Amino acid sequence: MVTLNYDHEAIFRAIADPTRREILGMLRGRPCSVGELAANFRTSRPAISRHLRMLRTVGLVATTQRGTARICALNAEPLRAVSDWVSDYEAYWSNTLQSLKRHVEDER
16 A cells, blocks of 8 residues: 655644535545535635635545536545544553543542
């Protein structure tokens, strides 16, 4: 498997916005045209296009032209950086919970 080097900071900035996270969630189900995506938001189509541009820049969305429509598809590979970052804390959480359990049991 080929792993590309993504700009992790840019990925975190991209998913920090709730509109962009919602767009990614919609694309998780299936590819959509820009118009289909924009129809789900109260913001303007140009605003949605700006969100999509940022998602494309960090590699989370790929677009193809189909006739006059631009079709957007999810590329979840860059989200591995987020998953890796969160997984570093799983051991901490697990240890903290085990310590709490031991403390509660010792208090009994």
